[in-house]
Structure formats: structure tokens, C-alpha cells
Amino acid sequence: MIREEELRQGPQSAQWLEVGAVGSASTLAGMRAEWDALLDASEAGPFNAWEWLYPWCRRIATDRRPLVLTARDRSGALVGLMPLCVEYRSVAGVPVRRLSFLGETHVGSDYLDVVAKRGQEKDVARHFARMLYALRDEWDVLDLTDLREGSPTVDVLREVFPSGDVRVAERYVCPYDTLDPKEPFDAFLKRTGRRDNFLRRRKWLEKQEGYRIERTEAPGELAAPLTDFFRLHSARWASDGGSQGIKGTGVEAFHRDATQLLAERGRLRMYMMKVGGRAVASVYGILHRRSFIYFQSGYDPEWRNRSVGLVLVGETFRDALASGMTEYDFLRGTETYKSDWVTKQRQTVSVRVHGESWAGRWFTRSEELAREVRNGAKAVMPDTLVEKVRRFRRRRAAVH
Template identity: 75%
Template sequence: MIREDELTSGPRLTPRLDVAAVGSASQLAGMRAEWNSLLDASNAGPFNAWEWLYPWCRRIAPEVRPLVLTARDRLGTLVGLLPLGLEHRWVNGMRVRRLGFLGETHVGSDYLDVVARKGREAEVARAFFNVLQGLRDEWDVLDLTDLREGSTTLGVAREVFGDVRVSERYVCPYETLVPGEPFDAFLKRTGRRDNYLRRRKWLEKQDGYRIERTDAPGQLAGPMTDFFRLHALRWSSDGGSQGIKGAGVEAFHRDATQWLAERGRLRMYTMKVGGQAVASVYGILHGQTFVYFQSGYDPAWRNRSVGLVLVGETFKDAIEMGLTEYDFLRGTETYKADWVTKQRQTVSLRAHGAGFAGEWYTRSEEWARQTRNAVKGVLSDELVEKVRRFRRRKAAVD
């Protein structure tokens, strides 16, 4: 088992940095202020925030032991974090010790990565990976999922570990916003201007129409309840949501939104007509970027395009705030292409430890994938859909 004292005294090929580890949820709980200070001084993405990863440990994966590597300079200042978790999996009779990012499952965390002060990304990643390389007998698989395709971490991992496997994950549509550009000028560049304006005009004539924006920590209970209801309604005909599955995931989001709001990073949008919530968007502010995380709407209002109008309002708000990017995150749904023109890719990286268990784990995954594909090839479409829905329900976190 990897011990914290091993990491503290492990090999350091970057002598200016002292690498240690935080190995419990209680220690992680006390890192918020220092973690936030580092994140604000980095280029790391929104889901590397303490407000996201700490509730993930509490609500989603309490069985995963946090193993957060820290890098400090000679003055003791935190300059880097690698938020990992250690878990043990049994794969076809063999125990596998797997290291992976905190936040990697159930909550849609794109752009996970090493968190380092700007300009020190390669130095910090190298220090972390050199330590892990020196402890390669103590782990079997290192999985770093949903890295941004151009991340410095990828090149450093190849340099230190040698043979690593990199695979594509998700396409994330986004748009660059032009500072000072009026919202109407932006609309002219999209494929939805006329429909958006026509639908908004009709909605504005309805009794009790309004859009509420909530960003205060003490005012989230109602908007979050509306969001969960509308999100579930939106996906009910498809066998349930892939993004928010189970009471445990809802509890995670209630915690995360509260803490994000305390940091001024949350934007919850709720459209109401006649006093009834009909659409909702869950957004996150990160630097100069508006992050569209999730949404929901009442299918009874689908023909009135309430989702379209509310998304348009989030773009309008982002432009008026002077933000420079709008990120839809993973997924290439058609409605996203109507609003944005750019895409970026996320990838996953895997390195194996010194023993055979890591190779066994990868081979077992490949065999399982081949078996699933073969079975799907002989099943009817109806049965494949039933299996898909069953697996979605089984994946829920209670």
C-alpha cells in the first residue's frame, strides 16, 4: 500500500519542490483556502476545484482513499496539486491497485488535471510523476481521465513513464466571446437568432413570465429542487439521465453548488411562467468562462422552446458580464452547434505499474469491450435499449 511517508521521502528530481501527500478526507477538508488560492493562480479547469472534489469524496466515492499529492517550494508555498484517489478492484480473480483522479465518475468532470501555478505546469507534473515512478511497485494502474487534449501533463507523463496509452474521450463544443460585442451582434453569428427572438417574444407576453438568476448560497434550495425535477422530466422518456443518477449524486450537487456559490462561482437560471418553473440551467463561472454544466425543462413546454430561450439568456448574461468564453462541455448535441462553432477534445492517459496486474486490468477491459460489442451485434435494437436503460439505473448512486 502507498503510504504518505513514502511519498514525503520519495525521489525528487526537481529539488526545488517538496512532494508530499494528503491521505484522508479529514485532511482534505482543511485544504480549502490554500487549494483555492492555487487554483486561482493556475490554468486548471473548473472541476479541479476543492468545492467539486471534496463533496465527490464524501458523497460519490467514500470507498476511494484520497491520495492528493502536493508540491511546495522552499518557502513552503503550495505550487502544485495532483488530486488522486486509490482504490482496489478485483478483476477476474486478481487484485488491482488503481490510482485515478478524484471526481472522475458520475458527475461529468471535464478537464481534470494537475493543478499548478501558471508557468510551472511541466515542472510540477514532472515532480509528481517522478515520485510515482519511484513507487511503481506500490500501484498497478494510473488512470488520468478527461484531460484537455493539449495538456502539458500528457507530454510529461510520456517522458517519465515511457509507454503510456492515450485514448480519446469527449468532444466539448465552445465559443469565444468578443469583448464589447452586443448580444444582438452575437446572435447574428448563430443559427438560432430568428427562432430565439420569436420564441422569447411569445414567452414575454405570458402571465408571470420571468427568468430568475440565483447565485447566493442561502437561496439555492428552491432553484435546485426545480432543477432536479426539470432535469428528470427532460430525460424520463429516455430511461433517465446519464448525468445525474441517484440520490447520492443529487446530494453531491447540493453540496457542490452551496460551496461554489460561497466562492461566487455559481449561476442557477430558472424560467418561470405563471409561477411554475418550466426550464433550468446549472452554470458555473470559472475565470473568464461561463461553463454550461446541465439543464432541464418540462416536456409539456417543449414546443415553446423554453430550453432554447433560457440558453440564449445565459449567453446574453455571459456577454454582459464581459466573459470571453462559453463552454458547453462534453457532448455534441445538435442544439449546441446552433450556438457555438468551436470544439476541443478530452483524452485519457493510462500508465501501468511494475507488476503484471496493470496489464491484466487493461486486457480484461478490452476483452469485456469485445464481448459487449459481439452481444450487441446479435441483439435486437429493442433489447439493446432495454439493456442500456438497465445499466443506467444500475449506475445510480444512492
């Protein structure tokens, strides 16, 4: 275990903390209770939850080893976590040891970060950064993706590591808006770009036999709604070459695990629109404190012209207001339908830090060269051909 006196000197920390690491999935499995308690006492985002990251280790990243840094105070209480994993890659025959966040790929995890007790974020992140600096000969590249812009973790890494070893880049724009639970839904609708269309489409749907909106949140009742959700999500993206958000049996297995665990914590809402007994639209939502997180959706393409997706999204806003939510977050992506409902945006960023060896810099340069080749090919290809290539790659990825 690395102690403070062994770490790189820098600005003094506000308190003594003992920094350790969890390196096995079996130990990680037993951390749920204290992890949950820490998340509840923090400002960390929804995808830093044990209920999200532990299934990711089991279903998605079976070739990676967990390396969860922990910070405990003198009483032994957990006050900080940095949920990392170790991945071994080979670039042109050069072995590269890469550290990254748990949950970074395949499942759309925005706002990944250090989890720290509220008010101690920078101090805890500094302890972790110093440990990583002290052990920089044990890893080649640290890749932290999808942190919220303004995260204290970014500032601390710049503070602890030499400036030339830290690179920060923009990642995604995440549309969102604040809600006033006291505001009537009709008043909220007037401020959106979808009011008239929503009311007209909903009125027509309400006249159809068997029309209803179902909300499922109980852990033991998710099997059927999830099956309908996967079918509708796949159908919605089929004409575009397949979904980039949920593809493959491993990812579906992850979501079956994660939704069950989130539901056990009261953090899940699955919405289903049915007409004549058949599911025609679905929304997969996550609750985090007083925020509603719109994670994914799907709809039956045969009902596209009836705007079933639009109506169901509107109903999730109505339910969020009725439930006392103060924020609605669409997560990554600037699709037009999002800007019709919300008016604010936040940015996520990625941070890359090079370790002591040259392998990390070689890894970065190899990525840059590959990116230049791809961009050069796009520049000489007609736009229609570029889109066909994208769809072809999606279809291949869906198969494999």
C-alpha cells in the first residue's frame, strides 16, 4: 500500500488518507454497500454506481483487471474511489499497459469520475493522482474518458503530472434542462418546440383501442419490458445499419444485470407505450438523486408517422415533473429532437496522461496516424459513400 510520504510532493492535502487498491472482481463484488453509501454522499454521476460498473466488469470487460483505488480516513471509512481497470494492448508489436475507467466502452457511460465524499473531491483526487504518479513506471497510458467538463480530477492531474504528459480533449455535448416540480406540465409544454405536435399526436393515440403507458420499476417485473425494449431499439436502428448504443448479446446481458440492480436501489424506470396490446415505443430511464436520465429508447418503425417516440418522451417529462425531479438529462448527442425539449448543454472531456515509459507516447502517436489515414480517406470519398461505409461497419459490428 502506497502512503502519502511515498508520493510526489505537491500542495498539501486537507487530511490524511490511506490509499489502497482493489484488484479482483470477487473483492469488487463485496463492495456494494459501502460504494452505494459513498455515491449517495457524493456529487458523482449516475454511471459511477456499483450497480453499473460491476456488471460491466462481468459482462463487457472480462479481459481487463479491475484496479479500483480507494481512499479511507483514519477511522477506516471509505471517502473516495477511483474506478479503474488495466488493459493490455499490443500496438505494432509493442505491449502497452493502459489504465482507464471502468464502464468506458460499449454502454454509453457519461460523467465518469472519481467518487468522493461531497466537498472532498479535489483532495481525494489529489491523493489518487499522487499514487498514480508514484507508480508511473507500472503503466504506460492513463485514459480517462467522459468526465464532466470542470471536473476537479482534470485540474489535479494537470497539477501533479508534468504539463507535457497531460492532454485534455472535448468529447460529447450533453443536452439537459432544469425542471421546476411546481410548474404544471402544460406550462412546461408551452416552453418547448414540441407542444402542438405532442398534443395532437397524443390525442389521436388516446383514441386507439388499448392505448396505455406502462411504467415498470420493480426488480421482479423487468423481464418482459426489457425484451420489448431490445426489440424496439433494434427495430428503430435497423435501417441505419444497427444500433451503436446497444449491440451484441454481451451488452444486452449487461443491461439485464444493470437494470435489475438499479431497480433494487429504486433507480430505474422503464416506460412502454402499448396500442392494442402491442408495445410500440419504449424509454429506458435512470433516476439519480433528483435527475431523470434519458438513457435509451426505441420504437416500432411502422408507427413512426404517428410520432409514438415523441409522445412517450413527452410522457417521461410529465412523470419527471410529477415525481419532483429538478433535472432532465438526455446525455450525449445533439439530435434535433433533444433541443426541441431542452435548452441547456454540458460538455464531457477526455484526459490522457503518459506514464514514464515511451510506450504510452508510441500508443498516442499510432492512434494519431490511424486517425489521419481515416480522415484522409473520408476527404476523398463522396458523402453518400462515407455513409454507406458507416452502415456497413455497423452491420459487421452487430454480427460480430
